[in-house]
Amino acid sequence: MNILGVESSCDETAAAVVSGARRPALVSSVVSSQVAIHAPFGGVVPELASRSHIRFITEVMAEALKKARLKPENIDRVAATAGPGLMGSLLVGLTAARTFAWLFRKPFVPVNHTEAHIMAAFLEKPALKLPLLALVASGGHTELIYMKKHGSYRILGRTRDDAAGEAYDKVAKLLKLGYPGGPALERLARRSRSPVRLPVARMKDGSLDFSFSGLKTAVAQSTVTDRAALAAGFQQAVIAALIGRAREALALTRARTLVLAGGVAANLGLRNAFGELGRQVRVSLVVPRIGLCTDNAAMIACAAWFNPSARRGMRVPADSGWQAGRAIGAG
Numbered sequence: 001m002n003i004l005g006v007e008s009s010c011d012e013t014a015a016a017v018v019s020g021a022r023r024p025a026l027v028s029s030v031v032s033s034q035v036a037i038h039a040p041f042g043g044v045v046p047e048l049a050s051r052s053h054i055r056f057i058t059e060v061m062a063e064a065l066k067k068a069r070l071k072p073e074n075i076d077r078v079a080a081t082a083g084p085g086l087m088g089s090l091l092v093g094l095t096a097a098r099t100f101a102w103l104f105r106k107p108f109v110p111v112n113h114t115e116a117h118i119m120a121a122f123l124e125k126p127a128l129k130l131p132l133l134a135l136v137a138s139g140g141h142t143e144l145i146y147m148k149k150h151g152s153y154r155i156l157g158r159t160r161d162d163a164a165g166e167a168y169d170k171v172a173k174l175l176k177l178g179y180p181g182g183p184a185l186e187r188l189a190r191r192s193r194s195p196v197r198l199p200v201a202r203m204k205d206g207s208l209d210f211s212f213s214g215l216k217t218a219v220a221q222s223t224v225t226d227r228a229a230l231a232a233g234f235q236q237a238v239i240a241a242l243i244g245r246a247r248e249a250l251a252l253t254r255a256r257t258l259v260l261a262g263g264v265a266a267n268l269g270l271r272n273a274f275g276e277l278g279r280q281v282r283v284s285l286v287v288p289r290i291g292l293c294t295d296n297a298a299m300i301a302c303a304a305w306f307n308p309s310a311r312r313g314m315r316v317p318a319d320s321g322w323q324a325g326r327a328i329g330a331g
């Protein structure tokens, strides 16, 4: 079983091959970053993102096949991110992957990007035990998801305003750190030994939802001039919020496996804090290696590995939200 995955939902043009008869195994993964294109603008410019995807998508797909030493004929299934993401960007990867599928008469699988972030954990540890609790923290999403089995998900909590990565990016901008904000802010935070105390939002109704916009405002309105202390305080507050809700969700679901995924999971402070939580409450923690946390196509191919029938065929959902996925939904 050889699966070609394609990802183009935001600012990464990616293709990968995942193979394996009994377990998914990563064979090749190519990621072409658009950082240099968006950096002068301080954030992702959707139109430029789509144009860059168009320019590189076929090369990236060909490179993934070449690295896997496979020909298009050897591919059994083609998958691409159908959403959520920037519509213009999504269309490029979807069209390229569907054209490949049509040309070589292969089944096509549209994949939900957030579900795929969780799937990255199965590439890291194929023998992962279910049910599991996953925290997906990325530029577009912050969600606590209970995964009972493949294709069955329940969203326990989600952000009510900014996503965690979005908050990182906005605060990085406030601190004049440029784009991409997350890694830059993390580096700056490391330089401070006296983090500013910033508020960690709690939901009045006791839900497991998140809110990060107040934290961003607190940074904007702070009179502290030490930027590293602000960055460290911000990071501490984000980690406290994520850890706090994950701990509550673990108690609620009694899940024995915890997955931390999405671009923000590349943050070393967060990885360490989850490591500590895992030891404290004795759950098996899986955090994919950094290259599988930030956007990549290996996770897309892996999601299609677990969706063997490609039962959605060529149908690509018009709505690119969670509802676009197979059985994903709140409830």
Ligand code: KG4
Binding pocket: 010, 137, 138, 139, 140, 141, 164, 165, 166, 168, 169, 180, 181, 182, 183, 186, 262, 263, 264, 265, 266, 267, 268, 293, 294, 295
């Ligand atoms: O999953 P991802 O690559 O793309 C989306 O699906 O959104 O996540 C990108 C997000 C960005 O907001 C970026 O700032 C954040 O992940 N990020 C980080 C770090 N590396 C990437 N946030 C905090 N610390 C990092 N080291």
Ligand code: ZN
Binding pocket: 113, 117, 138, 139, 262, 263, 294, 295
């Ligand atoms: Zn992502």
